[in-house]
Amino acid sequence: MKQIKILVVVMFSFAALKSAAQGRSYPQDYFRNPLEFPIILAGNFGECRLGHFHSGMDIKTKGIENQVVHAAADGYISRIKMEKGGFGHALYITHPNGYTTLYAHLNNFVPKIQQYLRKQQYQKKQWGVDLALSPDQFPVKKGDQIAWSGNTGASTAPHLHFEIRDSKTEHPLNPQKFGFAVEDKKPPIPARMALYDGSRTIYEQDPPLQPLKKKGDVYTTATDTVKVEGALMGIGLDIDDFMEGSNNTIAFYTAEWALDGELQGRIRLDDIGYDETRYLHGYADYRRMVSGGPWIQLLFQLPGNRLDHIYESLNNNKGVLDLSDKMPHKVTVTITDDENNVSTVQFYVRSEGKLNPLTCDPVFKATANNKVDQPNISFVLDDRQLYDDVCFKMDKKPDAASFSDRYMILSANIPVHHYFDLNIKPNKPIPFDLRDKIACIYNDGKSDAGSAAQKDDKGWYKTKERDLGSFRLVADTVPPVITPLTKSVSAKTNELIFKATDALTSVRKFEGTLEDGTWLLFEPRGSNFIYHFDDKTCPAGSHTLTLKAADENGNETVYKYKFNR
Numbered sequence: 183m184k185q186i187k188i189l190v191v192v193m194f195s196f197a198a199l200k201s202a203a204q205g206r207s208y209p210q211d212y213f214r215n216p217l218e219f220p221i222i223l224a225g226n227f228g229e230c231r232l233g234h235f236h237s238g239m240d241i242k243t244k245g246i247e248n249q250v251v252h253a254a255a256d257g258y259i260s261r262i263k264m265e266k267g268g269f270g271h272a273l274y275i276t277h278p279n280g281y282t283t284l285y286a287h288l289n290n291f292v293p294k295i296q297q298y299l300r301k302q303q304y305q306k307k308q309w310g311v312d313l314a315l316s317p318d319q320f321p322v323k324k325g326d327q328i329a330w331s332g333n334t335g336a337s338t339a340p341h342l343h344f345e346i347r348d349s350k351t352e353h354p355l356n357p358q359k360f361g362f363a364v365e366d367k368k369p370p371i372p373a374r375m376a377l378y379d380g381s382r383t384i385y386e387q388d389p390p391l392q393p394l395k396k397k398g399d400v401y402t403t404a405t406d407t408v409k410v411e412g413a414l415m416g417i418g419l420d421i422d423d424f425m426e427g428s429n430n431t432i433a434f435y436t437a438e439w440a441l442d443g444e445l446q447g448r449i450r451l452d453d454i455g456y457d458e459t460r461y462l463h464g465y466a467d468y469r470r471m472v473s474g475g476p477w478i479q480l481l482f483q484l485p486g487n488r489l490d491h492i493y494e495s496l497n498n499n500k501g502v503l504d505l506s507d508k509m510p511h512k513v514t515v516t517i518t519d520d521e522n523n524v525s526t527v528q529f530y531v532r533s534e535g536k537l538n539p540l541t542c543d544p545v546f547k548a549t550a551n552n553k554v555d556q557p558n559i560s561f562v563l564d565d566r567q568l569y570d571d572v573c574f575k576m577d578k579k580p581d582a583a584s585f586s587d588r589y590m591i592l593s594a595n596i597p598v599h600h601y602f603d604l605n606i607k608p609n610k611p612i613p614f615d616l617r618d619k620i621a622c623i624y625n626d627g628k629s630d631a632g633s634a635a636q637k638d639d640k641g642w643y644k645t646k647e648r649d650l651g652s653f654r655l656v657a658d659t660v661p662p663v664i665t666p667l668t669k670s671v672s673a674k675t676n677e678l679i680f681k682a683t684d685a686l687t688s689v690r691k692f693e694g695t696l697e698d699g700t701w702l703l704f705e706p707r708g709s710n711f712i713y714h715f716d717d718k719t720c721p722a723g724s725h726t727l728t729l730k731a732a733d734e735n736g737n738e739t740v741y742k743y744k745f746n747r
Contacts, residue, residue: 270335380414
């Protein structure tokens with residue numbers, strides 16, 4: 183979103199778009215559907231999710247768990263990963279053709295894999311594991327059952343998350359390019375449009391959302407010619423796409439835009455690595471979304487968005503349109519989905535030709551190291567932190583309940599790309615016994631979230647943060663609270679469930695042991711911890727279970743629970 187530059191243009195057509203889409207070769211019909219019924223999607227590759235692009239296909243499992251999951255092709259189980267959030271229970275299969283498939287949010291694995299996993303968890307005395315396997319441990323054939331579907335990890339409804347990755351780069355690729363049978367004859371729906379002033383930072387403007395209505399074969403605006411103030415204009419679109427059998431919104435595949443018939447840029451969503459997926463916050467209008475609006479996807483590239491490879495044929499203004507001649511121009515946007523359904527947006531626009539660069543001081547540049555070094559607070563937002571320039575603002579207010587002032591750094595609706603070190607110095611003496619019990623409390627304008635702060639030899643406290651907003655230092659001396667959700671145990675009881683919560687930070691450790699010292703495997707599910715009865719670790723009889731839960735600052739609760747089984 184910078185100065186005017188002369189545009190280098192090329193003619194565009196849907197045929198060219200289709201030809202470019204065929205530039206990368208994907209093996210067709212090599213992989214089978216991992217489920218036993220037709221694919222209906224709850225989500226697809228490239229969807230906007232908070233913090234990341236969606237990296238695979240979310241395949242519906244008819245609203246229930248424990249559907250049989252099959253290996254998509256010959257290969258071997260190369261990785262077993264168990265995590266509280268994220269993919270939950272997940273399996274990875276490495277295939278001889280250079281690809282790896284991922285199966286996530288599973289329940290149990292087939293017995294031989296499940297038994298191996300349990301042995302490793304008990305040996306390590308930890309539920310969360312990430313196990314690398316050799317090719318000879320668990321070879322599989324195409325169609326072999328490997329697991330049952332579930333709803334584990336950061337899943338909100340039963341489904342199978344399925345990915346295909348390049349084994350060398352580990353980049354997720356768009357699975358629908360591999361020839362899966364997906365019934366989808368519905369074209370994308372460009373519902374609303376926002377027109378941005380390309381000479382201003384995106385964080386200093388809030389353009390109105392203009393509804394788009396279908397007239398004939400195209401979607402267009404309510405007025406014949408849209409008038410804008412800026413000499414440079416960036417297009418943002420709220421695009422919905424649907425498929426047969428599902429009410430879930432899914433992502434488009436390509437979008438290309440032209441000015442008076444001349445190509446200005448193209449976006450293609452088929453290869454996004456996990457090391458670059460957070461650039462989503464610069465690919466779309468993050469500020470509008472976290473303020474309650476839709477995901478507006480930007481048909482131009484912000485200066486701090488380094489997701490270069492999804493953009494093709496960008497003009498010299500990174501996709502921003504040059505309207506400085508103040509003449510009417512025709513804008514055409516062509517959108518396709520993964521099954522080659524096409525929609526077109528077309529409208530006319532005329533600019534008043536104004537430039538509106540930032541005039542504030544100081545300006546934090548998206549491509550520069552921006553340092554704050556004040557008597558009681560310091561941090562650096564480096565040259566890969568911001569997605570666009572921003573007028574820097576920081577307020578300080580006294581806070582009687584804290585050991586520091588309350589600092590408001592910019593706003594929670596301005597994203598940063600990666601973690602940065604935030605250093606705060608207390609503004610009042612901290613008692614000696616509390617110096618290792620300090621938490622930094624972050625507030626995004628809605629709620630508090632805390633993390634342990636580490637003291638250095640100069641009396642400063644440091645935390646790693648990945649959001650902007652309000653920060654302050656407080657004492658953290660209250661241990662987690664353990665609550666039994668299993669009130670009693672009978673012969674029919676097959677699990678014990680306890681809830682563990684912490685008021686300021688998070689529960690970093692939770693473990694349970696029987697009276698003889700036997701360690702029990704508790705699975706975390708949100709704030710709950712679940713033990714599934716196993717005669718080998720917990721035989722029939724009377725037992726006293728000792729539970730320990732500790733937070734980030736080492737505050738620990740010990741809870742005794744007696745039961746008979």
